[in-house]
Amino acid sequence: MNPLLATLQPYPFERLRQLFSTVTPNPALRPISLGIGEPKHPTPQFIKDAICSSLGGLAGYPATAGDPALRASFTGWLQRRYGLALDAATQVLPVNGSREALFAFTQTVIDPTRGKPVVICPNPFYQIYEGAALLAGAQPWYAPSDPARNFAIDWDSVPADVWARTQMIFVCSPGNPTGAVMPLAEWKKLFDLSDRYGFVIASDECYSEIYFRDEPPLGGLEAAHKLGREDLRNLVAFTSLSKRSNVPGMRSGFVAGDAALIKQFLLYRTYHGSAMSPPVQAASIAAWNDEQHVVDNRAMYRAKFAQVTPLLAEVVDVVLPDAGFYLWADVGRSDTAFAAGLLAQYNVTVLPGSYLAREAAGINPGAGRIRMALVAETAECVEAATRIVNFVKQNP
Numbered sequence: 001m002n003p004l005l006a007t008l009q010p011y012p013f014e015r016l017r018q019l020f021s022t023v024t025p026n027p028a029l030r031p032i033s034l035g036i037g038e039p040k041h042p043t044p045q046f047i048k049d050a051i052c053s054s055l056g057g058l059a060g061y062p063a064t065a066g067d068p069a070l071r072a073s074f075t076g077w078l079q080r081r082y083g084l085a086l087d088a089a090t091q092v093l094p095v096n097g098s099r100e101a102l103f104a105f106t107q108t109v110i111d112p113t114r115g116k117p118v119v120i121c122p123n124p125f126y127q128i129y130e131g132a133a134l135l136a137g138a139q140p141w142y143a144p145s146d147p148a149r150n151f152a153i154d155w156d157s158v159p160a161d162v163w164a165r166t167q168m169i170f171v172c173s174p175g176n177p178t179g180a181v182m183p184l185a186e187w188k189k190l191f192d193l194s195d196r197y198g199f200v201i202a203s204d205e206c207y208s209e210i211y212f213r214d215e216p217p218l219g220g221l222e223a224a225h226k227l228g229r230e231d232l233r234n235l236v237a238f239t240s241l242s243k244r245s246n247v248p249g250m251r252s253g254f255v256a257g258d259a260a261l262i263k264q265f266l267l268y269r270t271y272h273g274s275a276m277s278p279p280v281q282a283a284s285i286a287a288w289n290d291e292q293h294v295v296d297n298r299a300m301y302r303a304k305f306a307q308v309t310p311l312l313a314e315v316v317d318v319v320l321p322d323a324g325f326y327l328w329a330d331v332g333r334s335d336t337a338f339a340a341g342l343l344a345q346y347n348v349t350v351l352p353g354s355y356l357a358r359e360a361a362g363i364n365p366g367a368g369r370i371r372m373a374l375v376a377e378t379a380e381c382v383e384a385a386t387r388i389v390n391f392v393k394q395n396p
Contacts, residue, residue: 005135008131008134012351013036013351016351019340025344027347029387032347032348032349032376032384034381034384037325039242039243041297041300043246044290046286046290047283050285051279051283054282054283057281061275062275062276062281063275066281067281067285068088068089070094070285071092073284073285078092078256082221083222083225086256087259090263091259091262092256093266094252094276095252095254096252096276097253098238098239098242101255102202104265104268104269105202105255108261108265108267109167110136110137110168115165116139117137117166118167119169120166120168120169121140121141121142122143122145124178126204133168138168140358141158143155144361145175150180151178152180152186153171163197163199166199167200168199168200169199170204173205173217174207174321176204176207176324177353178321178324178326178328181217184223184227187218188223191227195234200234200235201220201234201235203220203235203236205217205219205220205237205238206238206239206240206253208239208244209298210244212305212321212322213322217323232259235257235258237255238255239255241284244287244294245293247287250283251280252283301374304381307381307385308385311382312329312372314389315389315392316329316330316332317332318330325375326374327374328370329369330369331368331369332368335352335366339351339370342388345391347387350371350388351371351373352366353369354366354369372384
């Protein structure tokens, strides 16, 4: 067996199951879960219709590069959203959701024979980053976020000798779990570092369409364009329909960026066998070409967060994030004890923040925090928040 499998850490939800194995939820209250970031808003009917009307495509093998109409829907959306003019033949590629793409791209980029490769991850982070790095034969290095600066990543904390070994960094903007959006000045810093050290930037942007201010989040490709980096060198962005269009079960997204990297990623995927099924391609085209359902979805999240955030702010340190569908709250005590007690007394599930981070320099930046996914209907999220308020008041 691959010995690198032994380096993988238990996934956060496995750790959560272990934590709750000795907890008896309050049977008098129906369970409410804010633990998993799985969209619960209804899938738009036109997307389901597009799948059903395209089932004839199941009779043939799909191309790994996808149908030209699918790639054109990607570049069309990038033009409308960011003002970018990308080549549909060479700068975009369909993927079966951002999760598998982030993992597979890491295997494409990392050269384990070259020194002792490093992959830099934000801390806290989406756990796929770490697993992808480890199985590619690289060492993860955890760059902490700073709550005092809207959870900006402290890139200055990375030593020069680590940058010199870095082959790739993961950026998550809007962030999971923080919801923070990376500003243009920070992108410039990363691009300058990439030019100096030669590493690849993998920008995870799957939460880009759920935001709470008038200005939509800045994307990595957009930042490169604003800074005159038209070749998008050493940059690939990952986006997905799961959150944008409420289709997590469809497993559909795309990558876009540096044509040289996309070419190598296509080669990897040709052997990896990761083609998107024709009905999903048809439904994806329909989804990327429509924006009204995204506006409606965003409005539901805005209304929900506007009700829930002030409720929780009465008892925990939490503010409205820039974007995404998580609240990242400082509960002022052990995050694991908080989660276990909340389940026992009020049958609400939240995710301990320490499970989403790693201890670095003696500090786990998720400790004392919880992540709450506000993905259910508004009434259920308000009910969960009310229970949390009561729990904190009864357990000061």
